[in-house]
Amino acid sequence: MIIKEVKLKNFRSYEDETKFVFSPSGEKNIVLIGGENGAGKSTLFEAIKLCIYGPITYGYQGHNSNYIAKIKSNINHNAYKEATMNAYVGITIILTEGTNENVYELIRHWTLKDKRLVETYEVKKNGNVLTGEAENYFENYLTSLIPPNLFDFFFFDGEDLSDAFIGRSASSHLKESILKLSNYDTLDILKRHLLQYQRSTSLSSEKLKDLEMEYNLANEELSNNKSTLKSLEFNLEEAKADLENTTLQKSKLDEDFRNSGGLLESERDLLVSKQNSLENERTNIYQFIRDFCNDTLPLLLSEKLLVKIKNQILDEDSLHTYKSFKNRLDENIIRSSLIEADVIKDPTLDLSNVPSLILSKLFNTGRLNNVKTIHNLSNDDKQSVLSKIDDILNNKKSLSNIINEKYSRSNEITEELKVIREKISSSVSENVLKEYLDANLKLNEKISQIKSQIQKITSEIENLKEEINSSEYKLKRAKNAYLHSLQGSETLKLTNNLVETLDEIIFELTKEKIHEIEDNFIYIFKELIRKDNYIDSIEIQTNFDTTLYINKEYSSIEVLNLLKNLGIDDVEKKYGSRFLEDLKQFYPSENKKELLYNVENKFRFELLILRTKFNINDFSKGEKQIYILCLVWALIKSSGVQIPFVIDTPYARIDETHRDLLTTKYLPKVSNQVIILSTNEEIDKKLYSTMRNYICNEYLLQFLDKERKTKVHDGYFFEV
Incomplete structure (x- = not known):
């Protein structure tokens, strides 16, 4: 926004x-509002x-x-x-x-x-x-x-x-801030309602007995379900082992049958499929040759007759055109055309021989006079017949090659079919084949039954796991209800346990967000602080306490002495949990007890870099303010929420060393829009000059005592 x-x-x-x-305008995102x-x-x-x-x-x-x-x-x-x-x-x-x-x-x-x-x-x-x-x-x-x-x-x-x-x-404030920014703040409301409910609940002795019985029944139900689950899981493992053995038996059967010269069902099916495909191909070849002999070969053998037919059709076409011209061309049409073209002037000029002269120039009249109409084809039929004749006459050689290829392919197919039939017919004896097929059928049926059994058991296990989850929830609910009702003095203690559980849930829900906040904090803190290698990391713990760490070098002897003199629990308290985490990298351990044993008994001389807790109270006032502003910046950046950032007196307690960095590194990046409320003492001329490159608008508020109202001026203290 x-x-x-x-x-x-x-x-x-x-x-x-x-x-x-x-x-805001470009990189200028700061609105500066001054006023007393x-x-x-x-x-x-x-x-x-x-x-x-x-x-x-x-x-x-x-x-x-x-x-x-x-x-x-x-x-x-x-x-x-x-x-x-x-x-x-x-x-x-x-x-x-x-x-x-x-x-x-x-x-x-x-x-x-x-x-x-x-x-x-x-x-x-x-x-x-x-x-x-x-x-x-x-x-x-x-x-x-x-x-x-x-x-x-x-x-x-x-x-x-x-x-x-x-x-x-x-x-608590950090926790509240993270929950608000992560939309989990309703969990705190849930805790308050839970506490109120627990305080207001009181149960009679008879109700307590009912709760005890409900708890015992839920416990028994969960125990029975877990026992059944264990039995089902055992049956599942047995079924899987049986399936594996049966599959091996089938593989052995197939291998023995193949070694004896038999064809497996899949191999036989493949050969039969290949045989059918070749026979279909050969049938299509025979049909093609028959069609060729019936339709094309007779015409191909009568080549001279085809040429004669073609010439006759062309002559009939020319005769038809000649007659059309002759019927339309007469002396009067020619005379009028020549007069219009201003070729002749005399309309009485004799032109009776001109039509026959024109026709003799356009057509071979001597040949056409001897042509007799035999076919009298339509235009479509004429084009179809001529196309067919040309196709036969022009492709005699290619047609011959095609027929030869068909005959050759037919012979190849015959040879292939012969080989396939020999493979099929040369298989094992009928008795051996029958024995194989019977055994194979039984093994396939057994495998199918075992798979069905495995599927059934798996489904029962999944359903039972859901029932166990439900039973565990029911038991937990019954147990909590029973324990909360045992005595009024335990109510607060049990409620606190529930609150702690909610806190753990909240921390799990916000774990990724917390890691992001930690990373963002270290980034901006190192940008603002003016000391090298001052703070290296931050830890936000389950209870939302924050701990700062700095990487320090220790000799293995120093670490051993620390553990001996303080004890491992006090070392963790004084130097931080990440101190022990880093120590485990050098002495791999599952727990504190094993870590202490490994350090004492697997000692080796070396230098260790360990994250060491830094006390926030050791900061100066200005550094504390930098720490807080960096934490706020990390929270805002991690939230992903775009809201204007408004801060009143941002430079409070900030020393001059860090003011410029806060102005140039922090405020321009904390939000797309930053609104600063300040007095002239906080942002003086020098700091204003540094900030001016990031200011998009500035106003000065002046309260007029006499009129009792606020007057607004454009510009800041030094601009008005």
Whole structure:
């Protein structure tokens, strides 16, 4: 999400209509808002949240009287002096939805009607007003996309960060932050309901007996199911062994039969298939030769007659054309044509011999006078007959070659069939074949039965495993219910165990996210800190405590002395769990006891690089602030959520050494849009000069004491 614009009027100290433009531009993603304390910086961002979430901003579920009273107190007092009271907060945001960037304009407007405050809410999408279901859908969509508690995470006060991420509540705050960003915060709600339920539950002695019986029955059911599973798994192994033996018997039978000269069923089928294919091919060859002898050969033998027929057809065609010309050509047509062409002038000129003269030039009239019409074919028949005759006359040699090839292939097929029939007929005796086929049939039936048995047992095992899972769940539920009801004094203890289990579940769900946070933290921390090889890794533990590590070199003697003097548990507590993890790389061990034994009894002189715990309290104030900001950066980057990052007094407690790095390495990368609230003492001229390359917009808020309102100027302290 990108905040493009913010508009306010008569909201708190913003009496006049005020507009802020926040749009980032290229690499310039920082909006700098300066102002003294009380100038209206916090009010601006309360207005943004109010515009988006409405009553939820103040913890109300709807437009109740408390919410209306809160809004009334937020409206500037001077607004009520006007003839028509008019107040509003509005924002324009850009949401990336799929491949599109859509612009949404949201505005909450307040007016008075019959002395009652009335709120209207309007949403425009790309300039078009959303109404009815479309508006409701957008409200739900925006709330699910950016829940209010997640929105709060992106608003930080630099002064308060230390309290949140260092100290007694650091692990719980980190856990809450990770759960919010991973959408697992509902598990905490589940824990609270669980605790409330456990405290409010009390059972009678008779109910306790019922729970005990239910627990015993569930335990017995699980035990029976596990016993049955063990038996089925044994039967499955036996069936698999039987299948393997039977398959080997069949392979031996096939091998013996083949060695005796017999053909396996698959081999015989292949030969029979080949025989049928060759016989079909030979039948097609014979049919081709018969068709050739019936249709083409007689004509091929009568070549002279074919030539004579062809000439007769062509002569008949010429005679037909000649007659058509003769019937249409007369003296009058020729005379009129010549006069029109201005060839002759005298219309009485004798042209009676001209038609016969023209015809004699165009046709062989002497030959045509002797032609008699015999065939009188149509144009289609004439073309078909001539094409057939030409095909026969022009392809005599190729037709002869084709016939010869067919006869040759027929002879080849005959020889191949002879060989195949000999192979089929030269197989073993009928008795041997019958014995083989009977034995093979029995083995195939046995293999099929065993496979069916294996499939059945496997299915029973799968179903039984599901029943066992259900029985285990039932037993666990019955056991928990029974134990929780044994005595009221145990309720809190058992509830704590359940809470610990939920914490373990939460940690498993967020494990990958935690690794990503650790990697992101180390990356940005090394960018900002000004000391080489200062911190090498970070560990977020199951309870969400954080531990920093630095790689240190130890001699094997030093490690041995540490373990002897402190004990392995205290070494883990003082130097960190990863110290022991690294030590196991040099002395492979399954547990602490084995590790201690291996170090003492398999000692060798060498240098070891081991990750060693670093105490966060050894940081300077500025380094602690860097640590916290890096942890926040890692959380935001790992969440993948694109929300503007707003921070009030970001340079609190940051020494001058790290301010430039925070400005150039951190703020431009923490989010696509960074909004900084600052005083002139925090961001001075020197730091402002460094930051200016990343600033897209800057404003100065000035509170006018006399008018009791906020005035907004373009530019920062040094620009106004």
